Amino acid sequence: MAKKLSFLNKLALNKELLEGGHRLCPGCGHSIIVRMVLNTAMQEGYQPVMANSTGCLEVCTGLYPYSSWNIPWIHNAFENVAATLSGAESMYKSLSRRGKLNNDKIVFIAFGSDGGTYDIGLQALSGAAERGHRFLYVCDDNEAYQNTGNQRSSATPYGTRTTTSAVGTADPIGKKQKRKDIMEIMAAHEIYTAQASPSYWMDLIKKVKKGLKQNGPAYLNVIQPCTTGWGYDPKDTINLAKLAVDTCIWPLYEIENRRSKVNYKPKNKLPVEEYLKKQKRYAHLFTPKGKEALEKIQQLTDEHWNFLLEREQAGF
Amino acid sequence: MSKRVALSGNEAAAHAIRQINPDVIAAFPITPSTPIPMAVSQFIADGKMTTEFVTVESEHSAISACVGASAAGGRVMTATSANGLALMFEILYIASGMRRPIVAPVVARALSGPLNIHGDFSDVYGVRESGWVELFCQDSQEFYDTIIQSVKLAENESVLTPVMPIADGFDISHTVENWYMEDDEAVQKFIGEYHSKYSLLDTEHPVTFGAWAPPDWYYEHRRSQLEGLLNACDAFKAVDKEFGEKFGRSYGVIEKYHSDDADIVVIGMGAVSGTIKDAVDEMRANGISAGFLRVKLFRPFPYKDIIEALKGAKAIGVFDRCITAGAQTAALCTDIRSAMYGKSNIPIVNYTYGLGGRDTTVSHVKTVIEQLKEAAEGKKIDLINYINLRA
Amino acid sequence: MNNKKNFITPGCDKDGNLLGWRSVEIGAMVIDAGNSRMYETGSWRSEQPVWNADTCIDCMMCWLGCPDTAIIAKDGHMAGIDYFKCKGCEICVEQCPTKPNSLVMILEEKAKDLSLEEKTELAFSKEQK
Numbered sequence: 037m038a039k040k041l042s043f044l045n046k047l048a049l050n051k052e053l054l055e056g057g058h059r060l061c062p063g064c065g066h067s068i069i070v071r072m073v074l075n076t077a078m079q080e081g082y083q084p085v086m087a088n089s090t091g092c093l094e095v096c097t098g099l100y101p102y103s104s105w106n107i108p109w110i111h112n113a114f115e116n117v118a119a120t121l122s123g124a125e126s127m128y129k130s131l132s133r134r135g136k137l138n139n140d141k142i143v144f145i146a147f148g149s150d151g152g153t154y155d156i157g158l159q160a161l162s163g164a165a166e167r168g169h170r171f172l173y174v175c176d177d178n179e180a181y182q183n184t185g186n187q188r189s190s191a192t193p194y195g196t197r198t199t200t201s202a203v204g205t206a207d208p209i210g211k212k213q214k215r216k217d218i219m220e221i222m223a224a225h226e227i228y229t230a231q232a233s234p235s236y237w238m239d240l241i242k243k244v245k246k247g248l249k250q251n252g253p254a255y256l257n258v259i260q261p262c263t264t265g266w267g268y269d270p271k272d273t274i275n276l277a278k279l280a281v282d283t284c285i286w287p288l289y290e291i292e293n294r295r296s297k298v299n300y301k302p303k304n305k306l307p308v309e310e311y312l313k314k315q316k317r318y319a320h321l322f323t324p325k326g327k328e329a330l331e332k333i334q335q336l337t338d339e340h341w342n343f344l345l346e347r348e349q350a351g352f
Numbered sequence: 353m354s355k356r357v358a359l360s361g362n363e364a365a366a367h368a369i370r371q372i373n374p375d376v377i378a379a380f381p382i383t384p385s386t387p388i389p390m391a392v393s394q395f396i397a398d399g400k401m402t403t404e405f406v407t408v409e410s411e412h413s414a415i416s417a418c419v420g421a422s423a424a425g426g427r428v429m430t431a432t433s434a435n436g437l438a439l440m441f442e443i444l445y446i447a448s449g450m451r452r453p454i455v456a457p458v459v460a461r462a463l464s465g466p467l468n469i470h471g472d473f474s475d476v477y478g479v480r481e482s483g484w485v486e487l488f489c490q491d492s493q494e495f496y497d498t499i500i501q502s503v504k505l506a507e508n509e510s511v512l513t514p515v516m517p518i519a520d521g522f523d524i525s526h527t528v529e530n531w532y533m534e535d536d537e538a539v540q541k542f543i544g545e546y547h548s549k550y551s552l553l554d555t556e557h558p559v560t561f562g563a564w565a566p567p568d569w570y571y572e573h574r575r576s577q578l579e580g581l582l583n584a585c586d587a588f589k590a591v592d593k594e595f596g597e598k599f600g601r602s603y604g605v606i607e608k609y610h611s612d613d614a615d616i617v618v619i620g621m622g623a624v625s626g627t628i629k630d631a632v633d634e635m636r637a638n639g640i641s642a643g644f645l646r647v648k649l650f651r652p653f654p655y656k657d658i659i660e661a662l663k664g665a666k667a668i669g670v671f672d673r674c675i676t677a678g679a680q681t682a683a684l685c686t687d688i689r690s691a692m693y694g695k696s697n698i699p700i701v702n703y704t705y706g707l708g709g710r711d712t713t714v715s716h717v718k719t720v721i722e723q724l725k726e727a728a729e730g731k732k733i734d735l736i737n738y739i740n741l742r743a
Numbered sequence: 744m745n746n747k748k749n750f751i752t753p754g755c756d757k758d759g760n761l762l763g764w765r766s767v768e769i770g771a772m773v774i775d776a777g778n779s780r781m782y783e784t785g786s787w788r789s790e791q792p793v794w795n796a797d798t799c800i801d802c803m804m805c806w807l808g809c810p811d812t813a814i815i816a817k818d819g820h821m822a823g824i825d826y827f828k829c830k831g832c833e834i835c836v837e838q839c840p841t842k843p844n845s846l847v848m849i850l851e852e853k854a855k856d857l858s859l860e861e862k863t864e865l866a867f868s869k870e871q872k
């Protein structure tokens with residue numbers, strides 16, 4: 037009595053490349069994204085080789101004598117995942133060219149968090165992108181240095197409370213700067229650049245497939261809700277990732293050949309409060325003193341969203 | 353057949369690399385080692401080598417890419433100097449901790465500040481605790497030979513540790529000397545094929561590289577790593593012997609130049625050796641019992657060979673091309689004093705020389721030998737002395 | 744499904760002693776990659792999900808959303824929960840689209856001594872909901 041297999045049933049036929057028994061927090065967004073990316077790679081018949089920057093995902097999955105990886109995996113340091121993988125990819129080219137290796141199924145995937153991508157790893161990432169190594173770089177963006185205890189990064193949005201953009205009686209706002217627009221930076225390398233969310237998994241999977249098909253680098257920026265740093269109930273990880281998209285704080289879009297495309301336009305664009313109020317890192321905004329910052333977040337969100345829509349309409 | 357050529361130390365390194373023809377090189381330009389990656393690029397463009405050359409955006413990425421490439425199972429090299437090596441600092445420890453047999457010729461140079469592009473050992477001394485093998489060379493011939501030997505040493509099953517062949521910036525790198533270049537095939541045959549037991553590209557047998565070790569594991573791993581480094585001493589002797597049998601040149605972990613029967617022994621490393629040897633010859637001609645002990649293998653430190661070689665000495669002067677940053681003496685002298693602890697009560701003093709490309713001449717060394725002679729006779733002498741420094 | 748007894752615990756010799764420095768894999772490589780499957784994270788949870796096969800429509804949304812590879816997929820189909828791994832985050836329950844929900848959390852304390860059938864009975868009996 038063979039049941040008909042849906043898309044997800046078929047995806048679930050694959051061998052799990054990220055094993056359980058890792059030490060990530062209950063409800064962590066990291067492993068949800070990793071599983072989606074790796075299962076897609078498997079589904080497409082690829083054999084992923086992965087590099088991981090230092091961070092939660094790395095420390096929780098590669099803790100000697102344990103490893104959660106059913107694929108070849110390397111961790112080197114915090115700021116050099118792109119450089120490390122570019123070395124492995126170069127070795128692949130060299131050995132293939134010299135007839136010492138024959139495997140056209142191998143794909144290279146790098147995972148870094150926002151700290152290892154927007155900040156300390158940006159130079160290595162830019163260098164690897166410019167050199168044109170064939171790899172998919174996935175940034176699991178949890179909007180702060182979560183592995184060291186929620187310090188602000190350049191991915192941390194305006195008005196966020198972190199442990200180094202503290203909120204107190206003399207400071208009602210938290211982080212004063214906007215987040216760095218990594219999408220535009222990576223797109224300026226003229227590589228396939230996309231933003232995704234694990235809540236819109238079909239879109240994410242499509243982007244992973246596209247990224248892996250590139251004959252060069254591809255960059256995927258994925259929102260990764262962090263239960264501990266953001267302060268919410270673990271069960272809401274995917275719900276929050278959805279609210280981020282539905283409020284247009286985290287738009288789903290891609291940039292390719294200097295043309296952008298907004299992949300999802302919510303029919304009913306929710307106010308940012310809907311997303312913010314579920315997280316402790318924004319609790320200070322829901323006091324009289326936080327009102328202004330709250331309005332500013334809405335304004336920044338609208339500006340960016342409108343920019344994306346206008347640019348797409350203008351054909352760029 | 354080997355052929356005699358007149359080329360610089362950088363060119364000697366470049367030719368050794370061309371003949372090794374590693375699978376991957378990742379390198380970034382920095383004076384005075386820049387001519388090495390330049391030559392590599394030209395060799396590749398001319399079809400004389402087939403290495404995959406990764407032109408990274410920094411030395412940090414150079415060594416990071418080397419670690420990734422090495423984990424992917426092939427032979428890997430880079431080259432650098434000074435601030436470049438300092439920028440690599442973090443990853444040097446990771447490369448040795450992950451037991452990657454990378455060979456990285458270093459053209460030694462002063463560290464800023466103030467900025468100075470000339471030769472000294474600030475850079476290579478700075479990373480002496482990084483778990484890499486450090487081999488100091490005295491001329492282009494030795495630099496060329498040592499780079500070739502290093503491949504075999506690094507890949508030795510009992511070693512599997514990265515190796516740094518070292519030559520003084522400008523004094524060796526930019527000085528044209530006569531030296532013998534071996535045949536490409538002979539070099540290839542000497543180094544042999546590299547077979548890595550585990551590889552990132554072996555998707556059938558996935559291996560995890562770079563897991564972190566909590567307190568109940570880190571210590572064991574560091575001790576295990578040390579074993580590989582310590583094995584490099586005997587392994588180098590064996591590689592060096594084989595090299596000698598094949599090519600007629602071998603070096604030993606130390607070189608004894610009239611030191612066996614000498615009362616006064618000068619100890620040093622690298623390019624200054626020629627100058628010291630000339631001074632020793634002149635002093636010997638004047639009836640002074642002087643000798644020179646050259647340390648080639650600095651890490652791991654071949655203290656047993658050194659103790660044995662210094663048995664008859666009455667006074668020792670150790671040349672360090674680096675200032676001590678507040679320790680009692682600079683690195684080589686500290687190691688010698690430590691090796692000689694409890695062995696004898698003779699004076700062992702330190703000579704700082706050659707910082708940032710400062711000249712050291714035969715007459716400077718002769719003065720040193722005279723001083724040491726007086727010290728052997730009981731005269732008090734400063735523990736640290738500065739050669740050719742304006743007061 | 745994860746029977747620890749069948750394996751030598753990673754990092755240990757066959758008598759269960761932690762390996763000494765002479766025996767550790769050089770470079771801290773993990774050759775037996777994927778061996779965290781032998782590490783129990785089920786002990787972390789205070790609540791556990793229970794599955795009702797009768798109402799399940801096999802959409803696999805729970806499987807897709809589980810951060811811990813703890814939803815068992817058998818030939819691509821939903822086949823239950825791996826309690827050795829499940830950390831009790833409740834994402835699967837949130838993702839389940841059926842009404843009534845085909846996954847329900849119950850307190851670990853209550854589930855402790857129950858068989859799977861008893862747990863299912865407890866979770867999906869009318870008194871409970």
Ligand code: SF4
Pocket residue numbers: 063792808809810811812813814824828829830831832833834835836
């Ligand atoms: S509770 Fe969390 S860990 Fe357990 S099966 Fe559900 S999603 Fe997976």
Ligand code: SF4
Pocket residue numbers: 794798799800801802803804805806821835838839840841845846
């Ligand atoms: S989400 Fe619910 S309906 Fe879908 S497979 Fe899981 S238990 Fe069944």
